[in-house]
Amino acid sequence: MTIPYLFPTCLMLHLTALVLMAGTTLVDYIAYASFWKSFEQQERPTALISMMxxxxxxxxxxAALLIFSGIGMMALTHGVFGEQLWFRIKFGLVILVILNSLLVGRRQGVKLQKVLDTGKPVFTGEMNRIRTNLNRFHLSQLLLFLFIIFLSVFKFN
Ligand code: HEM
Structure with missing residues (x-):
């Protein structure tokens, strides 16, 4: 039995989730830029930190909604996209997005929180390293999103 509109519903959820995840990454990037500016002036922007x-x-x-709606579409199409080149490359990039988020973004965020918990808002060598790593993290995530969207829309095979 096929349920009408199930595929477009999954696609709608997929695109909504994409806006949520990529949009949040961009907002996080902009918020960090403001945070570092305040930090350079030895201020501690508490409202910004709690929003971040x-x-x-x-x-x-x-991310969870993207993956579940994506798996839903794969199941509804009996995995037909899995044989196409664009999807295989996309899948590899999705794994990179997840790894970058867990191994770089989250780790650096936890490190920064620890530094903030222990002392005054002063720039140290470690803070500079965290700043550079987080900058690289945000830019690489945004580039990966752009490339995944490009592949998903053009569907080269
Ligand atoms: C960062 C993660 C992801 C992003 C940014 C993303 C983005 C997109 C975009 C922009 C489309 C094009 C929709 C259209 O043509 O109207 C799409 C389609 C699709 N995505 Fe994803 N996606 C992601 C993850 C996934 C995952 C993990 C899966 C599967 C496990 C998946 C499966 C699919 C499928 C099957 C389609 C084709 C639907 C169609 O056009 O008929 N996606 N995705």
């Missing part, structure tokens, strides 16, 4: 602490959860919900 909520973003990983929103991005996580987006």
């Amino acid at each position: 602490a909520k973003l990983p959860r929103v991005a996580g919900i987006g």
Whole structure:
């Protein structure tokens, strides 16, 4: 039995989740830029920090929804996309997005939180390293999203 509109519903969820995850990454990037500016002036922007602490959860919900709606579409099409080149490359890039998020983004965020918990808002060598790593993390995530969207829309085979 096929349920009408199930595929377009999954696609709609997929695109909504994409907006949620990529949008949150961009907002996080902009928020960090403001945070570092305040930090350079030895200020501690508490409202900004508490807003930023909520973003990983929103991005996580987006990621889960992207994966589940994607798997849903694969199941509904009996895995036909899995044989196409664009999808194989896309899948590899999705894995990179997940690894980058877990191994770089989350780790650096936890490191920064620890430094903030222990002392005054002063720039140290470690803070500079965290800043550079987070900058690289955000830019690489945004580039990966752009490339995944490009592949998904053009569907080269
Ligand atoms: C960062 C993660 C992802 C992003 C940014 C993303 C983005 C997109 C975009 C922009 C489309 C094009 C929709 C259209 O043509 O109207 C699409 C389609 C699709 N995605 Fe994803 N996706 C992601 C993850 C996944 C995953 C993990 C799966 C499967 C396990 C998946 C399966 C699919 C399928 C099967 C389609 C084709 C639907 C169609 O056009 O008929 N996606 N995705």
